[in-house]
Amino acid sequence: MIGRLDHVAIAVADVEGAAATYRDLLGARVSEPKSLPEHGVRVIFVELANSRIELMEPLGEASPIATFVARNPDGGLHHVCYEVGDILAARDRLLDAGARVLGDGEPSIGAHGKRVLFVHPKDLCGTLVELQEA
Numbered sequence: 001m002i003g004r005l006d007h008v009a010i011a012v013a014d015v016e017g018a019a020a021t022y023r024d025l026l027g028a029r030v031s032e033p034k035s036l037p038e039h040g041v042r043v044i045f046v047e048l049a050n051s052r053i054e055l056m057e058p059l060g061e062a063s064p065i066a067t068f069v070a071r072n073p074d075g076g077l078h079h080v081c082y083e084v085g086d087i088l089a090a091r092d093r094l095l096d097a098g099a100r101v102l103g104d105g106e107p108s109i110g111a112h113g114k115r116v117l118f119v120h121p122k123d124l125c126g127t128l129v130e131l132q133e134a
Helices: 015-026 066-071 087-096
Strands: 002-011 034-036 041-047 052-058 076-084 115-119 129-133
Touching (some): 002 129, 015 041, 076 087
Parallel strands (some): 002 052, 076 129
Antiparallel strands (some): 115 129
């Protein structure tokens, strides 16, 4: 069902500061910041040869990652994202197996304009997983 690893997401208090760290310390290529108000985050992507790192900053106190960043002010691993060929088939397979798809179960549009869903960490070895349609 899952394909390649699309990205690893790190929640941070200051997305531009985190991007500078990756750029200056590791020589990474980073994208411009992008606000995603529908998801409550501002993101910058660190481009890798075979994947990406998504740096996420909460957009206000109502952001779904605001509490996470408050508990982890230095930042921390938030989720991993895997590609799937058919997001609805992946969702149905997960639900049939008893997994919890977060939200209303309907895909939303993610940072790359593709449909995404999140799966509860208790159903996937303690890791929040995002599935993104390839």
